Amino acid sequence: MLFGATVRSPIPHARIDTIRWQPEKAPAGAFCLTALDLPGPNGVLLLNDDWPILADNEVRHVGEPVALVAAASRLDARRALAAVEVEYTPLDSVLDLSEADPENPLAVIQLEHGDVERALGASDVVVEGEYRTGHQEHIYIECQAMTAWYEPDGALVVKGSMQCPYYVHKALVHALELPPERVRAEATVVGGGFGGKEDYPSLIALHAALLAKATGRPVRIAYDRHEDIVGTTKRHPSVIRHVTGIDEQGQLMAMDVDLLLDGGSYTTLTPVVLSRAALHAGGVYRCPNVRIRARALRTNTATNGAFRGFGAPEAEFAVERQMDRVARAMGLDPLEIRLRNVLEEGDELPTGQVLDDTTSARLCLEKAAALTDFRRRWSELEEERRQRADGEPMRGLGLSAFFHGAGFTGNGERRMRSPVKVALREDGRIEVFTAMIDMGQGSAVVFPQIACEAGGLTEDDLVFAEPDTARVPDSGPTVASRTTMVIGRVLAEAIAETVELVQAWWRGTKDLEEDLTVAEGAVQSPDGSSWTWREVAASYVKEKGSLEVSRRYEPPAWQQLDEETYQGVAYPTYGWGADVVEVEVDPDTLEVKAQKVTAVCEVGKAIHPTLCAGQIEGGTLQAVSWGLMEEVKMEEGRYLNDRLATYIIPTIGDSPEIEVHLLEQPYEGGPFGAKGVGELPMDGGAPAALAAVENATGIWADEIPATPERLTAWQEAGDVVESIAGEATKRSSSED
Amino acid sequence: MARLLDVLRERLELTGTKEGCGEGECGACTVLLEGRPVLSCLVPLVQCAEREIQTVEGLADSVPSFFEQFVATGGVQCGACTPGIVVTAAALLVESPKPTRDEVQKALAGNLCRCTGYEGIIRALIEEAGR
Numbered sequence: 001m002l003f004g005a006t007v008r009s010p011i012p013h014a015r016i017d018t019i020r021w022q023p024e025k026a027p028a029g030a031f032c033l034t035a036l037d038l039p040g041p042n043g044v045l046l047l048n049d050d051w052p053i054l055a056d057n058e059v060r061h062v063g064e065p066v067a068l069v070a071a072a073s074r075l076d077a078r079r080a081l082a083a084v085e086v087e088y089t090p091l092d093s094v095l096d097l098s099e100a101d102p103e104n105p106l107a108v109i110q111l112e113h114g115d116v117e118r119a120l121g122a123s124d125v126v127v128e129g130e131y132r133t134g135h136q137e138h139i140y141i142e143c144q145a146m147t148a149w150y151e152p153d154g155a156l157v158v159k160g161s162m163q164c165p166y167y168v169h170k171a172l173v174h175a176l177e178l179p180p181e182r183v184r185a186e187a188t189v190v191g192g193g194f195g196g197k198e199d200y201p202s203l204i205a206l207h208a209a210l211l212a213k214a215t216g217r218p219v220r221i222a223y224d225r226h227e228d229i230v231g232t233t234k235r236h237p238s239v240i241r242h243v244t245g246i247d248e249q250g251q252l253m254a255m256d257v258d259l260l261l262d263g264g265s266y267t268t269l270t271p272v273v274l275s276r277a278a279l280h281a282g283g284v285y286r287c288p289n290v291r292i293r294a295r296a297l298r299t300n301t302a303t304n305g306a307f308r309g310f311g312a313p314e315a316e317f318a319v320e321r322q323m324d325r326v327a328r329a330m331g332l333d334p335l336e337i338r339l340r341n342v343l344e345e346g347d348e349l350p351t352g353q354v355l356d357d358t359t360s361a362r363l364c365l366e367k368a369a370a371l372t373d374f375r376r377r378w379s380e381l382e383e384e385r386r387q388r389a390d391g392e393p394m395r396g397l398g399l400s401a402f403f404h405g406a407g408f409t410g411n412g413e414r415r416m417r418s419p420v421k422v423a424l425r426e427d428g429r430i431e432v433f434t435a436m437i438d439m440g441q442g443s444a445v446v447f448p449q450i451a452c453e454a455g456g457l458t459e460d461d462l463v464f465a466e467p468d469t470a471r472v473p474d475s476g477p478t479v480a481s482r483t484t485m486v487i488g489r490v491l492a493e494a495i496a497e498t499v500e501l502v503q504a505w506w507r508g509t510k511d512l513e514e515d516l517t518v519a520e521g522a523v524q525s526p527d528g529s530s531w532t533w534r535e536v537a538a539s540y541v542k543e544k545g546s547l548e549v550s551r552r553y554e555p556p557a558w559q560q561l562d563e564e565t566y567q568g569v570a571y572p573t574y575g576w577g578a579d580v581v582e583v584e585v586d587p588d589t590l591e592v593k594a595q596k597v598t599a600v601c602e603v604g605k606a607i608h609p610t611l612c613a614g615q616i617e618g619g620t621l622q623a624v625s626w627g628l629m630e631e632v633k634m635e636e637g638r639y640l641n642d643r644l645a646t647y648i649i650p651t652i653g654d655s656p657e658i659e660v661h662l663l664e665q666p667y668e669g670g671p672f673g674a675k676g677v678g679e680l681p682m683d684g685g686a687p688a689a690l691a692a693v694e695n696a697t698g699i700w701a702d703e704i705p706a707t708p709e710r711l712t713a714w715q716e717a718g719d720v721v722e723s724i725a726g727e728a729t730k731r732s733s734s735e736d
Numbered sequence: 737m738a739r740l741l742d743v744l745r746e747r748l749e750l751t752g753t754k755e756g757c758g759e760g761e762c763g764a765c766t767v768l769l770e771g772r773p774v775l776s777c778l779v780p781l782v783q784c785a786e787r788e789i790q791t792v793e794g795l796a797d798s799v800p801s802f803f804e805q806f807v808a809t810g811g812v813q814c815g816a817c818t819p820g821i822v823v824t825a826a827a828l829l830v831e832s833p834k835p836t837r838d839e840v841q842k843a844l845a846g847n848l849c850r851c852t853g854y855e856g857i858i859r860a861l862i863e864e865a866g867r
Contacts, residue, residue, distance in 0.1 A: 141762060440815065618850070618851045651848060653841045
């Protein structure tokens with residue numbers, strides 16, 4: 001086996017003048033490959049294929065792959081990198097959203113419900129705010145890695161860490177111009193994904209495959225942490241502006257949202273991230289007049305892509321902080337402003353979707369408030385802050401309310417109609433074929449549970465095929481909180497259908513009048529006879545031959561989104577949540593320690609309560625640390641903190657106690673009522689953490705991460721809550 | 737100079753021990769050297785002569801209940817940090833059979849986990865100690 005390595009651009013934007021491979025300077029037998037050597041189109045197929053496999057004439061971000069090398073060992077491959085000499089002519093670069101060209105966006109979405117201009121004019125108070133979020137690194141503990149080889153029959157196989165075997169498969173078929181049946185993508189056990197192994201594995205798989213094709217040898221590429229941080233996708237930075245009109249009762253009249261995402265240099269998944277951001281930009285609030293203008297702009301920074309929450313955390317950070325700003329302007333507490341405006345059954349979203357009886361925002365808010373005695377403690381801490389002498393510890397409490405649309409946005413699931421296949425084996429066990437992978441979220445536990453419950457079987461009656469595109473159908477990617485809700489449902493249907501067919505046949509062969517029951521792996525007739533599932537199913541196969549059942553996901557007929565106007569139903573259901581974060585802030589350094597988070601989430605049905613709570617716990621920590629500490633620092637487009645020593649994620653010692661409360665309002669479209677849950681907790685932690693900092697310090701925090709450096713700067717600039725209350729009073733009095 | 741991590745994974749094919757960063761920051765590669773947690777990505781093989789090394793594989797054979805506890809409490813998700821965490825935790829329980837939350841946090845401060853939010857890991861240790 002050979003080991004591959006990647007020559008990457010050190011410059012954010014440049015023309016490539018020459019790429020010179022000097023084999024005499026490389027270890028013996030080393031090999032080099034550039035864009036000129038590609039056998040087909042130079043694009044990673046995702047939504048489109050503008051993302052180059054290897055930069056051609058131009059590099060558009062630091063870390064962009066320019067050439068590949070392969071050698072006999074990892075060390076030799078690294079040495080071979082030095083034998084590739086690239087000459088660049090630097091070009092002007094766009095390093096953040098403030099420099100990006102608004103006229104040349106990667107994607108645009110606009111939606112309007114009601115008449116925002118008129119409603120703003122008629123509002124008693126108008127509050128404006130601007131919110132910023134930064135890049136976030138996934139930091140799955142297992143870095144990206146892929147191995148590629150050609151089978152003796154000429155078929156290409158790639159095996160590695162990936163969330164979406166069929167994305168990888170399609171990208172290989174496209175770029176190598178191979179027939180689909182000549183390509184196999186096989187997912188290994190995935191050591192953490194969080195979206196980071198949704199889009200990027202297609203690129204590293206292409207790199208390994210191209211080297212394998214060119215050298216005729218198996219090739220493995222495994223990134224070290226430094227390369228993983230420099231080279232792979234990140235969460236989109238955002239700048240989101242809110243103008244909100246309120247009447248004197250504190251009811252929302254109008255929301256005008258201008259949402260910008262930094263799309264980086266290539267399309268990747270940005271248009272669908274933008275779509276989800278736009279669809280969550282109004283938050284969990286009822287407002288008759290909403291306008292959302294969302295754009296993703298191009299910059300010469302990382303290719304930003306999928307990251308847990310997929311645009312919703314950015315959008316909900318902004319709207320939650322804006323609600324706190326509105327509360328300050330109106331002289332209300334953070335709970336009161338939310339309770340007066342929270343969405344309930346029968347209310348409309350900005351898309352016009354009328355919410356059903358699984359709308360649980362109020363339930364979550366009231367539960368979180370009751371559990372933490374929020375109103376009393378928040379007010380006491382406000383008072384404490386005003387009375388506090390210098391140098392005393394500062395404690396604060398912050399609240400957020402949030403939601404997350406489960407499954408693909410809009411018409412995505414209808415286009416996919418994702419299949420699940422099950423087949424009877426000779427030994428009577430049912431083999432299940434899906435393309436879903438377990439990256440820690442627990443589908444390897446939850447799927448057997450669902451199948452057992454749906455069929456009256458035991459886990460020993462089931463076998464789950466490995467996610468290998470040669471064996472499993474394209475049941476879509478393991479993303480978008482869709483695995484349990486969407487594929488779990490189809491799985492339940494396929495199992496139930498199989499069990500029904502087999503028991504009906506058995507009843508016929510035994511000449512039994514009444515229906516049989518199947519429970520806990522046993523087939524029983526009312527007369528007391530009983531057989532094991534496996535003996536019955538094995539007889540079926542012996543007598544009738546194999547049995548295969550394929551079922552496809554059919555989204556509800558009413559889930560239709562007009563992709564021009566963004567009116568309709570974007571998601572069939574939503575998970576809901578409320579977080580209360582408690583912090584202590586060092587009075588000298590303004591360092592924030594999150595001490596406790598109370599997370600209340602309504603999940604439809606928790607199929608496996610421990611794993612479900614585990615999703616909430618892990619997602620909550622990822623959200624709180626995105627809000628308080630995680631920062632990708634760049635200078636001239638280069639990463640300043642491309643190591644775990646400098647890109648800081650929370651240790652067990654930095655982490656707050658996280659207390660999860662699961663609520664259940666079953667969604668009839670999910671298996672046993674389950675809604676998608678994986679991304680929901682990512683939406684609430686950051687705004688609640690910053691709200692807690694505000695309660696503790698009085699500093700108005702509208703940008704994350706709220707590091708001590710930023711908090712100090714805001715404090716020195718006078719960005720404090722008193723100025724917001726003053727602002728609203730001025731506005732209303734100047735209009736009198 | 738061979739790293740202990742590479743010798744374990746490649747020469748001995750004990751792939752339970754994981755590499756997360758290769759520079760001693762994440763703790764995924766932790767093994768026990770004479771009963772004490774060390775980062776095998778930073779240990780040159782020469783330091784291991786005539787000394788006992790225990791990896792997650794050895795622990796799995798000697799205390800399987802410990803692993804069941806991690807699974808039951810939600811202390812495991814993707815599993816990439818788990819080998820380092822369980823060997824570190826095993827060393828903690830030898831020193832302090834009934835650790836407090838604070839002791840658990842101190843002992844595991846060098847082991848990053850990106851999935852669990854650490855709550856399940858803390859539960860696993862407190863409950864294991866209570867058995």
